[in-house]
Structure formats: C-alpha cells, structure tokens
Amino acid sequence: MNKYLKKDKEFLTMQIEFLGTGAGSPAHFRNVTGVALRLLEEINEVWLFDVGEGTQRQMLQSTIRPRKVTKIFITHLHGDHIYGLPGLLSSRSFQGGEDELTIYGPKGIRQFVEVSLRVSQTHLTYPIKFVELPVDGGDVLQTDKFTVSALPLDHRITSFGYRVTEHAHPGELLVERLRELNVPAGPLYGQLKQGNDVTLADGRTIHGADVIGAPQPGRCVAIIGDTRKTNNTMTLARNADVLVHESTYGKGEGKQARNHFHTTSVQAATIAKQAQVGRLLLTHISARYAGKAANELAYQARSIFPNTRVVNDFDVFDIPFGKQGNTKPVKLTVPSEVE
Amino acid sequence: MNKYLKKDKEFLTMQIEFLGTGAGSPAHFRNVTGVALRLLEEINEVWLFDVGEGTQRQMLQSTIRPRKVTKIFITHLHGDHIYGLPGLLSSRSFQGGEDELTIYGPKGIRQFVEVSLRVSQTHLTYPIKFVELPVDGGDVLQTDKFTVSALPLDHRITSFGYRVTEHAHPGELLVERLRELNVPAGPLYGQLKQGNDVTLADGRTIHGADVIGAPQPGRCVAIIGDTRKTNNTMTLARNADVLVHESTYGKGEGKQARNHFHTTSVQAATIAKQAQVGRLLLTHISARYAGKAANELAYQARSIFPNTRVVNDFDVFDIPFGKQGNTKPVKLTVPSEVE
Numbered sequence: 124m125n126k127y128l129k130k131d132k133e134f135l136t137m138q139i140e141f142l143g144t145g146a147g148s149p150a151h152f153r154n155v156t157g158v159a160l161r162l163l164e165e166i167n168e169v170w171l172f173d174v175g176e177g178t179q180r181q182m183l184q185s186t187i188r189p190r191k192v193t194k195i196f197i198t199h200l201h202g203d204h205i206y207g208l209p210g211l212l213s214s215r216s217f218q219g220g221e222d223e224l225t226i227y228g229p230k231g232i233r234q235f236v237e238v239s240l241r242v243s244q245t246h247l248t249y250p251i252k253f254v255e256l257p258v259d260g261g262d263v264l265q266t267d268k269f270t271v272s273a274l275p276l277d278h279r280i281t282s283f284g285y286r287v288t289e290h291a292h293p294g295e296l297l298v299e300r301l302r303e304l305n306v307p308a309g310p311l312y313g314q315l316k317q318g319n320d321v322t323l324a325d326g327r328t329i330h331g332a333d334v335i336g337a338p339q340p341g342r343c344v345a346i347i348g349d350t351r352k353t354n355n356t357m358t359l360a361r362n363a364d365v366l367v368h369e370s371t372y373g374k375g376e377g378k379q380a381r382n383h384f385h386t387t388s389v390q391a392a393t394i395a396k397q398a399q400v401g402r403l404l405l406t407h408i409s410a411r412y413a414g415k416a417a418n419e420l421a422y423q424a425r426s427i428f429p430n431t432r433v434v435n436d437f438d439v440f441d442i443p444f445g446k447q448g449n450t451k452p453v454k455l456t457v458p459s460e461v462e
Numbered sequence: 463m464n465k466y467l468k469k470d471k472e473f474l475t476m477q478i479e480f481l482g483t484g485a486g487s488p489a490h491f492r493n494v495t496g497v498a499l500r501l502l503e504e505i506n507e508v509w510l511f512d513v514g515e516g517t518q519r520q521m522l523q524s525t526i527r528p529r530k531v532t533k534i535f536i537t538h539l540h541g542d543h544i545y546g547l548p549g550l551l552s553s554r555s556f557q558g559g560e561d562e563l564t565i566y567g568p569k570g571i572r573q574f575v576e577v578s579l580r581v582s583q584t585h586l587t588y589p590i591k592f593v594e595l596p597v598d599g600g601d602v603l604q605t606d607k608f609t610v611s612a613l614p615l616d617h618r619i620t621s622f623g624y625r626v627t628e629h630a631h632p633g634e635l636l637v638e639r640l641r642e643l644n645v646p647a648g649p650l651y652g653q654l655k656q657g658n659d660v661t662l663a664d665g666r667t668i669h670g671a672d673v674i675g676a677p678q679p680g681r682c683v684a685i686i687g688d689t690r691k692t693n694n695t696m697t698l699a700r701n702a703d704v705l706v707h708e709s710t711y712g713k714g715e716g717k718q719a720r721n722h723f724h725t726t727s728v729q730a731a732t733i734a735k736q737a738q739v740g741r742l743l744l745t746h747i748s749a750r751y752a753g754k755a756a757n758e759l760a761y762q763a764r765s766i767f768p769n770t771r772v773v774n775d776f777d778v779f780d781i782p783f784g785k786q787g788n789t790k791p792v793k794l795t796v797p798s799e800v801e
C-alpha cells in the first residue's frame with residue numbers, strides 16, 4: 124500500500140511530466156515526444172503518452188522507472204512517437220517488471236512491437252496486451268478511478284487525442300453538521316459516510332444524503348496528438364484542467380501548419396480559450412524554434428489564452444482541481460517513486 | 463572533392479568514434495552500442511557498427527551527421543544494438559540524405575527495418591539496400607580502398623565480428639634515387655610512379671619497380687560483437703591495428719560471462735595479446751561498472767595487454783599505421799564534416 128496516501132480532504136497529486144518535447148527528430152535540448160502522467164500517489168502507476176526514441180534514457184533523468192509504467196497510449200505511429208517503445212519494454216523487463224502492461228494505439232502498433240521484440244529475441248518478463256483503437260476512438264479504458272477516451276484527429280496518418288478524466292470524489296462527511304445534530308461520533312459516522320440512513324437511539328433517523336457534502340469533480344487532462352486544428356480537439360479538451368497540445372508552428376505559419384497537418388501556437392490557444400480549459404501546455408516544438416525562440420510561441424498564444432506555457436523536457440506540472448493555479452512547473456516534493 | 467585531402471606521403475586520418483559504450487540498457491553516462499568508423503578524409507563517409515537506441519541523438523554531440531553514413535554493419539539483433547536504426551534512417555531522410563545506404567547484418571535486420579518504416583509510414587528520400595549475411599560470414603564488402611569481412615561469434619543469438627582492412631598504399635616514388643640516376647623531372651616521373659618502365663633520351667631504361675618504395679600496408683580495425691571468447695575473434699583480430707572488443711564482465715566473472723555469452727576484460731586482453739594487435743579498446747561496459755569502476759576493467763586487462771583502454775561515449779581514436787601510438791583518445795583537429 125502506498126505509504127504516502129493522504130487522508131480524507133487532501134487529494135492526491137496527479138502530475139504530468141514531459142520526457143520529450145521536440146518534433147520530428149531529437150535535438151540538443153528536446154528529445155522526441157514522450158509524456159508521462161504521474162499517478163504515483165493515486166494508484167502507484169505511470170501512464171505514458173507516446174514513446175519517442177530515447178524516452179527510456181530521458182527517464183534516467185526523471186524519477187520515473189520503467190516498471191512503474193502500466194499503460195502506454197500511442198497517439199499515432201510516426202517514428203518520433205513510437206521508436207522508443209521496444210527499448211522501453213525491454214528495459215522494463217531487464218529491470219524485473221512483472222505487472223501486465225497494456226498498449227493502446229492505432230492499428231499497426233502491435234505489429235511494430237511484436238516484430239521488434241521477435242527479431243531481437245526479446246522475451247519479456249511480464250504479460251503485454253494490445254488495444255488497437257477503432258478509427259473513431261471511444262472510451263478506451265475505464266478503471267475504478269479514471270476514464271480514458273480517445274477521438275481521431277486530422278493528421279497525415281491516423282492520430283488520436285486522449286482525454287483522461289478522474290472520476291468524481293464522493294462528498295465529505297459534514298462533521299460540523301453532525302455535531303449540531305448531536306449525532307454521537309463512532310461507527311455511525313462510517314455508515315453515514317457511505318450514504319446510508321441510520322436510526323439513532325433516540326429514535327431520530329439521519330439521512331446520509333443530508334450530512335454529505337457535494338461531490339468533488341475529478342481532474343481532467345487532454346493530451347492531443349499531432350494534428351491540424353479540428354473539432355474533435357475541442358470535444359476532448361472541453362473544460363479540461365490541463366490541455367497538452369502540439370504547436371509545431373507559430374503565428375503566421377498557418378499555411379505550412381495546414382500543409383503538414385500540424386497546428387500553430389495561435390490555433391492551439393484559440394482551442395484552449397473556446398474549450399475553456401484551465402491551462403495550456405504547448406509541446407512538439409520544432410527545432411526551428413530553438414532556445415529562446417520557443418518563447419515566441421508562448422507570447423503568441425498568451426495574447427489569446429494567457430495561461431499558456433511552452434514546456435521543456437523534464438518539466439513537471441500539477442494537474443489541479445477546478446482549473447486552479449498557473450502554468451508554473453513544480454518541483455517534485457514527494458518521493459516520486461513509491462514502492 | 464574533399465578539400466582536406468593531403469598529398470602523397472601524408473596518409474589520411476581514419477578514426478573510430480564511440481557513440482555508445484554501454485551494455486543492455488542506456489545508462490546516465492553510457493548509451494547503448496554505436497560505433498562510428500570515420501572515413502571522412504579518406505572517402506567522405508562514415509560507417510556505423512551497431513545502432514542502439516538514441517544513437518542519432520548521440521550524434522548531435524559528435525561531428526557526424528546522418529547523411530554522411532553510407533554503410534551500417536550490425537553485429538547482432540539484440541535491441542541495444544539495433545533499436546536506434548529506424549530513427550537514424552528517418553532523420554537521415556529528414557535532413558535530405560540522397561546517397562544510397564547499405565545495411566549489413568544477420569538475417570532479420572531487413573524485416574525489422576522494413577516493418578518499422580512501413581508502420582510509421584516513413585518514406586525515405588534515398589535508396590536503401592540490405593545485405594543479410596550468411597551464417598558463416600565471409601567477405602561482405604570490397605571497395606577500391608577497403609575490404610570488410612565478417613565471421614560468426616559465440617553469442618546467444620547470431621552475432622558477427624567485422625574486420626575492416628584498408629588496402630595497401632602503393633609505394634612512393636623514390637625521388638632521391640631518381641636524382642642520383644639523373645632522371646629528368648617531368649612526365650616521366652608519373653609513368654615510373656605507375657610502375658612502368660621508361661627509356662630515357664640517353665638510351666637508358668629505368669624500371670619503375672626499381673624506383674618505387676615498398677608498399678605501405680593499409681590499416682586494420684576489428685570490431686567484435688557481443689560474444690564469448692571464441693577462435694573466430696582471433697582470426698578477425700590478428701595483427702589488427704585496433705581491436706574493439708566487448709568487456710561486459712571483469713576478472714573473476716568468467717562463469718557469468720560464459721553463462722551470458724559475454725567476455726571478461728582478461729579474456730579480451732588475452733585475445734589482444736595472442737592476436738598481436740596494436741591496441742585494445744574495451745567497450746559494452748555494464749552499468750555494474752559505473753564511473754571509476756570501469757577503470758578496474760582496464761587495469762585487469764593491462765596486466766596482460768598493456769595497450770588497453772576502456773572507452774567512453776564520444777571518445778575518438780586514430781587508427782594508426784603499423785600499430786603505432788598509444789591508446790589516448792584524440793581531439794579532432796580537422797574539420798570533421800567535409801562537404
């Protein structure tokens with residue numbers, strides 16, 4: 124059991140870490156795409172979104188270990204999003220990973236992984252499962268805590284965006300209210316918390332529904348694969364706390380973006396605004412925007428959607444409740460790898 | 463034409479650069495295997511031996527560019543030796559490479575590359591050719607300047623060692639001798655240099671063979687894939703100027719080395735000594751020998767073969783004539799990328 128689990132009111136940290144934020148080919152300061160959803164406190168797992176070549180080596184500079192990765196969601200099959208997958212799977216095995224790992228992605232991902240492992244005679248120490256998505260996406264995963272849905276985007280090749288929604292947290296027991304009602308503390312509290320009605324010794328009936336607060340809506344992050352501006356992005360992003368979007372091009376490059384099936388900073392910001400997200404994190408930054416030039420993309424976007432940041436490799440962001448906070452990356456304050 | 467071509471007596475630099483020197487999985491300071499034979503001054507090409515994941519990103523820290531890579535020799539199909547291949551091929555294309563590229567390696571390399579490129583819908587800008595080696599190896603490449611031969615080693619999976627031999631340089635024209643013989647300088651020198659006999663105005667005949675020095679034997683490097691100690695290594699390494707050998711294990715770990723089909727430092731040194739090579743470069747260093755612990759492997763080997771070095775990522779070594787020099791890495795002194 125996770126010894127860092129916090130109690131009751133405090134909710135557990137959910138974070139997103141960027142292992143690679145470049146486009147096309149690796150560059151000095153940006154590796155190709157790899158995004159980690161850190162659910163270590165929640166469920167002691169890490170979910171990856173795309174695994175570009177070198178992602179496993181980037182992990183050495185983060186606190187994520189391959190064996191914590193239980194689910195991998197691939198947006199599309201371009202090499203800069205998948206060529207790191209066989210190596211990561213091998214190292215997870217090499218390091219003694221035993222838990223089943225599931226890979227979600229477009230049709231073809233299974234063949235790529237299976238041929239890579241077979242040719243290299245790699246025998247994994249853990250079971251692997253593939254879920255190749257139907258072309259129109261859908262709800263691809265439902266756990267007791269999260270739902271992941273996917274929708275197709277508009278790229279040269281089948282490309283999906285993902286929306287991860289945390290289920291609502293049940294309302295808290297209103298202890299002050301119970302005291303006002305002179306309900307004696309004890310096992311009754313537990314029953315009321317579960318929503319049951321209880322009858323007191325004095326004959327009164329207390330309805331659970333009356334002493335439980337409103338449920339806390341879960342957090343939501345949308346991670347969008349390479350794409351032109353498209354309506355499905357809006358659907359995936361609507362009201363998300365965090366929107367991770369590509370910004371391969373900048374303002375004034377709309378034509379190139381369209382021709383190459385990508386998005387500009389300004390288009391991404393427009394989506395963020397219309398979808399009313401909490402914050403926008405721009406990634407998939409072209410080598411043409413090296414160093415400080417990348418800030419240009421952020422300035423352009425902020426004129427439309429202020430709460431925007433161009434992310435860098437190894438940036439970690441909290442995913443807050445209710446679109447709170449700003450776009451500042453966080454320093455990791457809790458042991459990230461929980462045994 | 464290569465403007466750095468040197469004339470006559472000066473021979474052109476042939477170098478070996480280590481892009482990855484680790485074993486199995488990437489580590490902080492050692493990426494997985496990638497070795498570059500820099501023939502930039504000779505033929506303006508780079509030949510790679512193995513392409514582990516992340517090799518193309520390592521190249522960003524070297525002076526090698528993917529489009530200079532014309533031949534790739536794969537020792538064996540384990541992931542840490544091939545998973546960087548699709549990405550490198552893609553980037554070579556992305557950067558506008560046009561020259562044909564040939565990949566040599568065990569049966570299976572073609573399927574791995576073709577499936578990777580097909581699934582990712584990568585269309586290369588240049589032709590690619592595969593040469594899958596027969597199980598017993600042989601001469602795999604013969605150019606006007608070099609011969610590359612391969613022999614099978616003893617690994618869990620088919621693994622080859624390669625021997626690259628530069629052809630002998632023809633002897634130089636002995637100008638001093640011609641002056642002694644009063645042969646007038648001019649076009650006759652050219653004919654004599656080509657080995658022809660010429661008749662002078664005074665009736666004397668000068669034999670080309672008499673005024674040409676001994677040919678200079680070419681340089682030779684042996685690059686050995688993962689293997690147990692085996693006789694074929696000796697054959698490949700015999701009299702090589704440089705022997706690149708794996709040293710996954712250290713002294714006293716012979717049993718583990720054998721069980722895992724690898725070699726110890728001491729075994730590699732013994733081969734170097736018996737094969738009478740010029741220098742021994744140990745690579746494929748396990749993460750168990752991190753940092754200074756790797757020196758231990760070198761000390762062990764030097765007790766048997768003094769001219770040994772454990773190499774690090776980005777080390778560059780000259781391949782000298784006649785086993786000269788020591789094992790010190792060189793600083794690159796000439797523009798490495800020649801247009």
